[in-house]
Amino acid sequence: MLNAKGRRCDVCARSxxxxxxxxxxxxxxxxxxxxxxxxGYQVELYKHIRKKQIFLIKIMFLHSKIALQNTHLRLLQ
Structure with missing residues (x-):
């Protein structure tokens, strides 16, 4: 979101x-x-939840990418 100078990153600045x-x-x-x-749940930092969310998004993206590749290979057969 913010870079080292405290400004918005390029992607966020554009959109x-x-x-x-x-x-x-x-x-x-x-x-x-x-x-x-x-x-009563013991949560140390919100960053743990944030990292988990980002990790899950990456897994979902990778899974969809693999599924598309498999579909493409099936169509070629």
Whole structure:
């Protein structure tokens, strides 16, 4: 979202909607930690949840990419 100089990254600077989505997801991750801590779950940092979300997105992207490759190979047979 922000680079080392404190400015918005290139992608977010080009797309205000994307910047808003990044900010909203960050706020929701922090809120989730607050709620989980309130109900007794031990959550150290919101970054753990954020990293998990990013990891799951990468897995879903990789899975869809592999599925597309398999479909393409089946069509060639």
């Amino acid at each position: 205000p909607l994307l910047f808003f989505i990044f900010i909203l997801s960050d706020v929701l991750a922090r809120f989730k930690v607050i709620v989980m801590n309130y109900f």
